[in-house]
Amino acid sequence: xxxxxxxxxxxxxxxxxxxxxxxxxxxxxxxxxxxxxxxxxxxxxxxxxxxxxxxxxxxxxxxxxxxxxxxxxxxxxxxxxxxxxxxxxxxxxxxxxxxxxxxxxxxxxxxxxxxxxxxxxxxxxxxxxxxxxxxxxxxxxxxxxxxxxxxxxxxxxxxxxxxxxxxxxxxxxxxxxxxxxxxxxxxxxxxxxxxxxxxxxxxxxxxxxxxxxxxxxxxxxxxxxxxxxxxxxxxxxxxxxxxxxxxxxxxxxxxxxxxxxxxxxxxxxxxxxxxxxxxxxxxxxxxxxxxxxxxxxxxxxxxxxxxxxxxxxxxxxxxxxxxxxxxxxxxxxxxxxxxxxxxxxxxxxxxxxxxxxxxxxxxxxxx
Amino acid sequence: xxxxxxxxxxxxxxxxxxxxxxxxxxxxxxxxxxxxxxxxxxxxxxxxxxxxxxxxxxxxxxxxxxxxxxxxxxxxxxxxxxxxxxxxxxxxxxxxxxxxxxxxxxxxxxxxxxxxxxxxxxxxxxxxxxxxxxxxxxxxxxxxxxxxxxxxxxxxxxxxxxxxxxxxxxxxxxxxxxxxxxxxxxxxxxxxxxxxxxxxxxxxxxxxxxxxxxxxxxxxxxxxxxxxxxxxxxxxxxxxxxxxxxxxxxxxxxxxxxxxxxxxxxxxxxxxxxxxxxxxxxxxxxxxxxxxxxxxxxxxxxxxxxxxxxxxxxxxxxxxxxxxxxxxxxxxxxxxxxxxxxxxxxxxxxxxxxxxxxxxxxxxxxx
Numbered sequence: 001x002x003x004x005x006x007x008x009x010x011x012x013x014x015x016x017x018x019x020x021x022x023x024x025x026x027x028x029x030x031x032x033x034x035x036x037x038x039x040x041x042x043x044x045x046x047x048x049x050x051x052x053x054x055x056x057x058x059x060x061x062x063x064x065x066x067x068x069x070x071x072x073x074x075x076x077x078x079x080x081x082x083x084x085x086x087x088x089x090x091x092x093x094x095x096x097x098x099x100x101x102x103x104x105x106x107x108x109x110x111x112x113x114x115x116x117x118x119x120x121x122x123x124x125x126x127x128x129x130x131x132x133x134x135x136x137x138x139x140x141x142x143x144x145x146x147x148x149x150x151x152x153x154x155x156x157x158x159x160x161x162x163x164x165x166x167x168x169x170x171x172x173x174x175x176x177x178x179x180x181x182x183x184x185x186x187x188x189x190x191x192x193x194x195x196x197x198x199x200x201x202x203x204x205x206x207x208x209x210x211x212x213x214x215x216x217x218x219x220x221x222x223x224x225x226x227x228x229x230x231x232x233x234x235x236x237x238x239x240x241x242x243x244x245x246x247x248x249x250x251x252x253x254x255x256x257x258x259x260x261x262x263x264x265x266x267x268x269x270x271x272x273x274x275x276x277x278x279x280x281x282x283x284x285x286x287x288x289x290x291x292x293x294x295x296x297x298x299x300x301x302x303x304x305x306x307x308x309x310x311x312x313x314x315x316x317x318x319x320x321x322x323x324x325x326x327x328x329x330x331x332x333x334x335x336x337x338x339x340x341x342x343x344x345x346x347x348x349x350x351x352x353x354x355x356x357x358x359x360x361x362x363x364x365x366x367x
Numbered sequence: 368x369x370x371x372x373x374x375x376x377x378x379x380x381x382x383x384x385x386x387x388x389x390x391x392x393x394x395x396x397x398x399x400x401x402x403x404x405x406x407x408x409x410x411x412x413x414x415x416x417x418x419x420x421x422x423x424x425x426x427x428x429x430x431x432x433x434x435x436x437x438x439x440x441x442x443x444x445x446x447x448x449x450x451x452x453x454x455x456x457x458x459x460x461x462x463x464x465x466x467x468x469x470x471x472x473x474x475x476x477x478x479x480x481x482x483x484x485x486x487x488x489x490x491x492x493x494x495x496x497x498x499x500x501x502x503x504x505x506x507x508x509x510x511x512x513x514x515x516x517x518x519x520x521x522x523x524x525x526x527x528x529x530x531x532x533x534x535x536x537x538x539x540x541x542x543x544x545x546x547x548x549x550x551x552x553x554x555x556x557x558x559x560x561x562x563x564x565x566x567x568x569x570x571x572x573x574x575x576x577x578x579x580x581x582x583x584x585x586x587x588x589x590x591x592x593x594x595x596x597x598x599x600x601x602x603x604x605x606x607x608x609x610x611x612x613x614x615x616x617x618x619x620x621x622x623x624x625x626x627x628x629x630x631x632x633x634x635x636x637x638x639x640x641x642x643x644x645x646x647x648x649x650x651x652x653x654x655x656x657x658x659x660x661x662x663x664x665x666x667x668x669x670x671x672x673x674x675x676x677x678x679x680x681x682x683x684x685x686x687x688x689x690x691x692x693x694x695x696x697x698x699x700x701x702x703x704x705x706x707x708x709x710x711x712x713x714x715x716x717x718x719x720x721x722x723x724x725x726x727x728x729x730x731x732x733x734x
Binding site: 004014015016017048070071090091093094096097115116118119141145146147148149178268269270271272273277279281282284285286288289290308309310311313324325326337338341342343344364366367 | 382383415437438463464482483485486508514545640644646649651652657675677678691692704705708710731733734
């Protein structure tokens, strides 16, 4: 990639290029921060979306208490970028990865999720040997049926094992309602959150009755942040996608109205084989489509009809529209996180002008 | 990524890790090279799959006449890695990209595809100004209906424009039968290739009757290489996926029998929430699924049932199977090209031992 000079018009950036509208991003960050300003729950945004220390520091400056990460590799990038408190909201498994996390805990506050007593034992041994302290949340299955122990007794049992393990600090519970974040109707989503997060809160109560201090109860995604974040007992919200939004989240009631889409892919027409078809230079290697094809920003009369590896086909409703090879269009990804995961660079633009080029430092850091 | 020491057992590589079985890869390279040894058509393998100069040089050592690339960025990586002859099998559009390609042509033989007279003019101006010569193929639509001019007269017309343009060398025609490469039945695929590639060969005839020298006629993917490569008049085949194969190509008659799958994703169990469910540490950010979910190598009793961003859920037919957190499994991607496009490194293993770690140098080079 030839890095273009700053200050140029966004249409002079070579394609495909992943653009951030910085004004929109900053508004999104502010909107979520404002919501949590007077709430008991605090924001610990997930870096899975932006993957970039500078944006993490912007979130922290607006009140975030630290960052949530998916993997050890993401946590390293954040800590190396100066973030002082990271939660790895997943199980850290395997000798090498445990060692990395334990060593990282000498340089920042590091907390991980567990759902297995053998894993607790391995973490404990490594932490003790390294002389580090690793924070631990017991992951509770709140209905997504992925990882996590069942609520109530199984969670209490594992929490006690953590409490007894050297090198580890039991800090609380985590339960991610990922099965609810995309429920389109707000009222349905709210009712389901009350029901499912209720299991997490009940489990917290059980632990406290058993004499355990539950400092953290972590949950929530962008689709549920403003619901789960209001439930008494929840202390942290992990929302990440709100920073940029994407096509799928924009359609979710109660979310789409509050946040705007900051992330688009600048692409270029490479061929117009017929009056009603153009081909652009972005395919599956530049934009993902597991949540549906991207949409063409500002052109409701244009429709993405297929993506091959390096090409997107766009159907034109109006055969008389003037568009030709070399013209540029912006695509709105349906799924920001996986699209960003393909790119090395963000092009930050403000009012149509290139202001920053940022490395996506945690891109591909899934190890 | 912590680069592991060479010589370790593949199961000691941290996960997710993209493995190449080097024995299988070398057999695949040999099989395709052997096929083309005595054919009039030669192999110019596509780098879209492996994206790696060293593998390109292995293909050239086995008889390939150069490399096919999708984008200017891929061509740069190949030329900088010592490849002397590259075809960019797509339109190169936009001032900046044209300049890059023209300048690259001072350092290697560079050929591009065109389907638009304005683009021919822009390429010509840039080549002349730089004092470079850029080879040009006229892309013909053989039925995929993506880019390309129509066969016969429209192709002849554009070819004459190229011939007249300074700085450009008209070299021939290209037509990619991408709409046929996945036709499962061999006989159907063969008949369709004869019909559609026939248009390309007829166009070649028309150009020659008009006094144009048609040095190159380029076509073919992994699914059609051994069909299209036998059609008289075809001079080059662009197949790329055969180097590693993938789940989708493995199911294609006449292809799956000749090539084996060399590429797998090593992944690790991070949770076993129930006797019939395990969760592994590879999701959509480590393996793609636009052609279907990956399969679990060597375990027909295990089935990938969903991928979220960082997790894969695998259903176990046998609840009594002994597998737990920390155990490793290999997944066969359904689509190699886009999966490789996410990863920074290949882990080359031979008979279970790590032999090489290779940078995927052209990863994300879609600009």
